[in-house]
Amino acid sequence: MKKLLLTVLIGCALLSMAPMAVHATRPKEVSGEIEYMAHFKVYDGSGECVLPDAPGATSNLCIKMADGNTFAETFEEAAYTGGMAGDSTNDCKVVIHSSGAWSYKAISSFNGTVDGKTGTLQIQMVGKKPVGEEWYGQWVILGGTGELATLRGQGTWFGPGAPGAEKWGDVSYEGQIHFKPH
Numbered sequence: 001m002k003k004l005l006l007t008v009l010i011g012c013a014l015l016s017m018a019p020m021a022v023h024a025t026r027p028k029e030v031s032g033e034i035e036y037m038a039h040f041k042v043y044d045g046s047g048e049c050v051l052p053d054a055p056g057a058t059s060n061l062c063i064k065m066a067d068g069n070t071f072a073e074t075f076e077e078a079a080y081t082g083g084m085a086g087d088s089t090n091d092c093k094v095v096i097h098s099s100g101a102w103s104y105k106a107i108s109s110f111n112g113t114v115d116g117k118t119g120t121l122q123i124q125m126v127g128k129k130p131v132g133e134e135w136y137g138q139w140v141i142l143g144g145t146g147e148l149a150t151l152r153g154q155g156t157w158f159g160p161g162a163p164g165a166e167k168w169g170d171v172s173y174e175g176q177i178h179f180k181p182h
Helices: 002-016
Strands: 028-040 042-044 057-061 063-066 069-082 084-096 102-114 117-129 135-146 151-161 168-179
Touching (some): 028 084, 069 102, 084 117, 102 135, 117 151, 135 168
Antiparallel strands (some): 028 069, 028 168, 042 057, 063 069, 069 084, 084 102, 102 117, 117 135, 135 151, 151 168
C-alpha cells in the first residue's frame, strides 16, 4: 500500500511540473470595408466554368436557368480595409430566385495583414439580398498560411453591394478573430 501511495504522490509531483496548457489568444473585434467588382465566368470548350482569360474560354457566360431561378458562376476582385487589410479573389455562386431575392456563396482567397501579421486566408462568405433590401450575410475563416496559419474568426457582412457585374460596390464587415495555439 505504501508503494502505491508513493507512486501516486510521485506521479502528482511530476504532473505539477508539466508545462501549463497553451490557450488561444483572447477574441478581438475586427471591422472594415470590402470593395469589390464582380465578373461572370464563362464556359470553356469542355463545358467547365472558367475565368474569361483561361485557355479555351468561350464568350458564353456560366448562367443556367431552372424553375424561374437563375444560377450564375462569378468571380470577384476585392480589396479589404480595416482590421483585415489586403486583396482577395473570390470564387462565387449566385442565385437570383424567381421571387427577385438573391443568394450568394463564395470562397475568398485573401492575401494581406491581420492584427500585424501577414499571410493568406481562405474565407467562406454566404449571404442574401431580399427584394428591395441590402445584402447581408456571414463570414468564417476556414484556414490560412504564413503568420495567419492559426488565425480563426467569424462575423457578419452587410451593405448595398455592387449595382451589377463589372461595377464596383462595397459592403462592411465585422466580427471577432483570435489566434489558436500551435
